[in-house]
Amino acid sequence: MAAPVIRIDSADDPRVAAFRDIRERDLTGRQGRFVAEGTVVLRMLAAHHGGRQGFRAESILLLENRVAGVEDILAAFPDDVPVHVVSQAVMDGIAGFHMHRGVLALGQRIPPRDLAAEIEALPERALAVVAAGISNHDNMGSIFRNAAAFGVSLVVLDETACDPLYRKALRVSVGSVLSVPYARGGSTAECLERLQERGFAVWGLSPAGSAEISKVEISARMALVLGTEGEGLPEAILGRFRTARIAQNPGLDSLNVATASGIALYQIATRGGFIDG
Amino acid sequence: MAAPVIRIDSADDPRVAAFRDIRERDLTGRQGRFVAEGTVVLRMLAAHHGGRQGFRAESILLLENRVAGVEDILAAFPDDVPVHVVSQAVMDGIAGFHMHRGVLALGQRIPPRDLAAEIEALPERALAVVAAGISNHDNMGSIFRNAAAFGVSLVVLDETACDPLYRKALRVSVGSVLSVPYARGGSTAECLERLQERGFAVWGLSPAGSAEISKVEISARMALVLGTEGEGLPEAILGRFRTARIAQNPGLDSLNVATASGIALYQIATRGGFIDG
Numbered sequence: 001m002a003a004p005v006i007r008i009d010s011a012d013d014p015r016v017a018a019f020r021d022i023r024e025r026d027l028t029g030r031q032g033r034f035v036a037e038g039t040v041v042l043r044m045l046a047a048h049h050g051g052r053q054g055f056r057a058e059s060i061l062l063l064e065n066r067v068a069g070v071e072d073i074l075a076a077f078p079d080d081v082p083v084h085v086v087s088q089a090v091m092d093g094i095a096g097f098h099m100h101r102g103v104l105a106l107g108q109r110i111p112p113r114d115l116a117a118e119i120e121a122l123p124e125r126a127l128a129v130v131a132a133g134i135s136n137h138d139n140m141g142s143i144f145r146n147a148a149a150f151g152v153s154l155v156v157l158d159e160t161a162c163d164p165l166y167r168k169a170l171r172v173s174v175g176s177v178l179s180v181p182y183a184r185g186g187s188t189a190e191c192l193e194r195l196q197e198r199g200f201a202v203w204g205l206s207p208a209g210s211a212e213i214s215k216v217e218i219s220a221r222m223a224l225v226l227g228t229e230g231e232g233l234p235e236a237i238l239g240r241f242r243t244a245r246i247a248q249n250p251g252l253d254s255l256n257v258a259t260a261s262g263i264a265l266y267q268i269a270t271r272g273g274f275i276d277g
Numbered sequence: 278m279a280a281p282v283i284r285i286d287s288a289d290d291p292r293v294a295a296f297r298d299i300r301e302r303d304l305t306g307r308q309g310r311f312v313a314e315g316t317v318v319l320r321m322l323a324a325h326h327g328g329r330q331g332f333r334a335e336s337i338l339l340l341e342n343r344v345a346g347v348e349d350i351l352a353a354f355p356d357d358v359p360v361h362v363v364s365q366a367v368m369d370g371i372a373g374f375h376m377h378r379g380v381l382a383l384g385q386r387i388p389p390r391d392l393a394a395e396i397e398a399l400p401e402r403a404l405a406v407v408a409a410g411i412s413n414h415d416n417m418g419s420i421f422r423n424a425a426a427f428g429v430s431l432v433v434l435d436e437t438a439c440d441p442l443y444r445k446a447l448r449v450s451v452g453s454v455l456s457v458p459y460a461r462g463g464s465t466a467e468c469l470e471r472l473q474e475r476g477f478a479v480w481g482l483s484p485a486g487s488a489e490i491s492k493v494e495i496s497a498r499m500a501l502v503l504g505t506e507g508e509g510l511p512e513a514i515l516g517r518f519r520t521a522r523i524a525q526n527p528g529l530d531s532l533n534v535a536t537a538s539g540i541a542l543y544q545i546a547t548r549g550g551f552i553d554g
Binding site: 176248266269 | 317419422423426427428451491527529532533535537539540546547552553
């Protein structure tokens with residue numbers, strides 16, 4: 001049951017203060033609090049509000065001409081989540097720039113998930129992805145989108161990976177950051193050791209990998225490790241774990257990490273039966 | 278042999294007039310003339326300047342602190358391509374905004390390639406991609422990047438697909454727009470008929486496709502058809518040609534077209550032997 005819609009006529013109204021200067025807030029990196037943009041992400045927030053991962057919607061802000069189009073989504077939020085409606089001028093005043101997106105929500109994720117506990121909770125057959133130092137929010141969002149498509153049970157972030165709840169990562173993920181469980185560990189090596197201890201076969205993806213991705217040995221528990229686009233995975237990691245490559249024409253820049261993750265996950269998921277239905 | 282470097286001290290200097298207001302020029306959609314940004318794309322322009330596809334560099338503009346890093350690339354251009362060097366202030370004045378990229382070139386592609394002639398010139402074994410109505414420049418760039426990686430001989434653009442030479446598409450492609458042959462045809466159906474007439478097995482990629490992409494019948498000449506992300510390929514096309522899908526968890530937004538194209542091309546290229554070496 002959704003809350004009644006609250007009309008806001010001033011950008012200075014304290015009820016929408018949390019939405020002010022969204023773009024600058026992004027830069028401050030507030031772990032755990034996030035901005036959900038657009039209908040697709042709002043729908044995912046409604047679906048996962050109050051769920052196991054601890055996401056909660058705090059407040060919703062809509063451009064007046066967008067209300068009718070999202071009524072079914074609003075109905076899925078409990079009535080303690082306020083819904084504010086504004087004109088374009090007030091929206092622009094709140095955002096601090098011309099905001100062409102008319103569907104926004106603020107959310108929180110409390111508490112952060114503990115990596116060891118998340119690994120412990122995984123089923124016997126599970127596919128995990130490790131985002132090792134992924135610093136580009138588009139790439140992070142794409143990795144989550146692919147993880148959702150290919151039955152990934154857990155995304156592991158090392159200590160240097162960027163925040164998947166950042167506005168752009170969340171949008172690029174089409175909201176999958178809210179549906180695919182994830183947790184942050186320490187260094188890449190520590191994350192991988194923890195997975196390996198729990199029976200995961202760890203495979204680093206690298207243009208210099210030794211096995212072709214279509215031929216890697218499938219285990220009941222598989223972990224695919226993705227490095228940054230420029231640097232790739234560090235030698236110390238490539239030397240300690242098994243590695244896979246994606247065949248491609250020689251002499252080119254390697255594939256985009258989003259595309260590479262899609263190809264590798266498709267291979268592992270279809271060969272290992274990690275996709276539902 | 279590169280031209281000697283020309284120092285430019287005013288944003289109004291007529292020798293750099295063609296670089297003025299780059300961002301607005303982008304919007305005018307000048308087919309055939311393009312802006313190459315960044316070291317990676319500049320290197321590709323040097324490699325393909327004067328080649329079969331008809332690309333030519335017109336002029337280069339560098340931030341003063343970037344010259345040393347690209348000297349080997351400059352040496353690959355003939356000396357009738359002028360190289361201009363500016364301070365950050367002059368660069369910003371030319372661009373009309375703060376330009377953090379310090380490596381720019383203007384290029385031309387003359388003449389446009391004729392689709393029928395390009396198809397005629399293809400080898401007996403060939404993989405083609407058809408970009409049907411792809412309107413997002415990031416997606417177009419990614420499709421070219423994947424095409425280069427997986428041995429595509431020709432990208433066919435239908436009449437509604439966006440310009441791959443647009444600054445952002447070219448950048449996202451890591452310059453592959455300059456290396457992978459492409460040509461524009463008429464409607465999607467006309468493009469596909471032309472390919473089919475020349476012995477191409479045409480496969481539309483769609484979440485509703487009938488064959489799993491890893492199991493499509495491989496022919497010596499394969500054409501993979503990609504539609505827009507929201508709409509997908511039109512029913513009229515899906516009904517007339519064979520279709521393939523990518524297995525994924527049900528109930529989600531379909532994969533990003535860049536990722537989907539990567540997965541499909543990897544499958545076809547490795548199974549059909551379209552990758553070199």
